[in-house]
Amino acid sequence: MINKFFEIKSSTIIKTNIIIPNYQLIMHNVIKELKEIKAKNIFLQIPEGLKTRAEELINTLEENGFDVICSMDPCFGACDIKPDTAKLNNCDAIVHLGHNKFLENNTIPIIYLPLTFELNHxxxxxxxxxxxxxxxxxxxxxxxxxxxxxxxxxxxxxxxxxxxxxxxxxxxxxxxxxxxxxxxxxxxxxxxxxxxxxxxxxxxxxxxxxxxxxxxxxxxxxxxxxxxDKEKDKFLRERILLIEQAKDASEFAILISSKLGQNRIKIARQIKKDLEANGKKAKIYSMDFISQTFLLGINASAFINTACPRISIDDFKEYKKPIINFYEVEYLLGKSYDDYKIKMFY
Ligand code: SF4
CATH class of the missing domain: 3.40.50.11850 (Diphthamide synthesis DPH1/DPH2 domain 2)
Incomplete structure (x- = not known):
């Protein structure tokens, strides 16, 4: 059940906060900031877990005088800001819910509203x-x-x-x-x-x-x-198995994402060079949302993911061919697994 809070401000009733059990979204500051920058048309991005509340979130903004276009594309992080889509739809600001600032130098005002998990206990x-x-x-x-x-x-x-x-x-x-x-x-x-x-x-x-x-x-x-404890060994074994399977490939598909905060074209080009220098073939493929469904037509025998690391770690079983993260290519090219490391900062 959703409780709605109201705040009286200059004789206007402004609905500001939405409380969803365990989550709290304090909309008040978002509305204030949107008014300060004189935004009218809002491009709203909602994390996957809150998509079922899209209509309520839209209502809250509309009741405060804004026109809203709500993006229903998958959005897992603030790495996935869509200024071009916002501008295409004549929006003058993005409201991004669920995450905090990730990207610098944006071409459109972006107001972030992270989710807070309430802990009564x-x-x-x-x-x-x-x-x-x-x-x-x-x-x-x-x-x-x-x-x-x-x-x-x-x-x-x-x-x-x-x-x-x-x-x-x-x-x-x-x-x-x-x-x-x-x-x-x-x-x-x-x-x-x-x-x-x-x-x-x-x-x-x-x-x-x-x-x-x-x-x-x-x-x-x-x-x-x-x-x-034991999860470390299981994880390492899984990674080594995937990298070893990928080693057998003669042709690789290097995947880049068109999501602003996940695009690593320079790294993709360098990996292509490194693989080719080691006698492998590699091609670079660009996608917005990386998924097995969109890779069916690709003949390469292994995927190198340069986008969100979760794709190759949490979801690797969904892919019909081994998919590894870009920093794992050095192990594929011969580096010892003894000091296997995940990149600290992408
Ligand atoms: S790239 Fe992945 S892990 Fe990083 S912020 Fe985006 S969704 Fe989260």
Whole structure:
């Protein structure tokens, strides 16, 4: 059920905030900023998890006097800003929900509104973390999380400090302090143990293989704490198997994305040269949304992905041919797997 908040402002009723269980979108500042820049026609981008609420989000903006065109293309991150489509539709600003700023030098005003995940049980979570760290005799941790949980860091830090446990955060490149992305682990602090506060294994594996640190996974949804352990071996075995399968290919398809924050044409060209110098054939293919469906006509025996790393890590089983990330080409060309690393910052 959605609750709607209203705010009275200059005799106008402005609907500003939308609360969806566990998520909070504070629309107030977005509306204020849009009015400040005198935007009228809005190109709205919504993350996949909120597409079912598109109509409510459009209503909220329309009720505040804006005309809205809502993009229904898949949008998994702020790497996927579409200024050309916005301008094609005569829009004068983009409202991008779910993520924070990623790209510099945009040709159209972009207003970002990250999602905040509410944690009503934060006290319980902190207590569980303190008990775990005391049991493991850990008195210093690095701490990273995704944008949705960032605002909880100060409280967690304060409560740990009361128990003489130091929580260390770092501001990485082009992210907030403590924030990580699947293509950017540069906020990982240089501590022996790093706590990843969030769900899933993709990020903790990325932090481990880009920093070589011990990772403690703290899943706030389930209030579960675990050590990243056997998953590391499984992940490494999967990557090596894929790279070895790709080694047999004589012809490669290098995939580039036309999404602004995922395009790596320079890297793609360099990889083509490197492969050709090693007696392989390679062609470069450009797509907006990379998916097996659109690659059916390609005869190459392996794919090199230069776009979002999740495509080759989370989704590799959906591809009929081995798909590896661009930084894995050096292993394909002979580098030892002993120091297998994921790129820290794309
Ligand atoms: S490239 Fe992938 S991991 Fe990086 S921000 Fe975009 S969707 Fe997220």
């Amino acid at each position: 934060i006290d319980k979570l902190i207590k569980n973390l303190i008990n775990y760290l005391k049991k493991e005799k850990i008195n210093e941790i690095g701490f990273v999380t995704t944008i949705q949980y960032l605002e909880h860091i100060p409280k967690i830090k304060d409560e740990l400090k009361k128990e003489n446990i130091k929580l260390v955060t770092k501001k990485g490149e082009k992210v907030e302090e403590g924030q990580i992305l699947g293509c950017n682990y540069s906020s990982a602090p240089n501590t022996k143990n790093i706590v990843y506060f969030g769900e899933g294994l993709f990020h903790p594996l990325g932090i481990h293989f880009s920093t070589q640190k011990e990772i403690i996974i703290f899943n706030p949804t389930e209030n579960l704490i675990s050590h990243l």
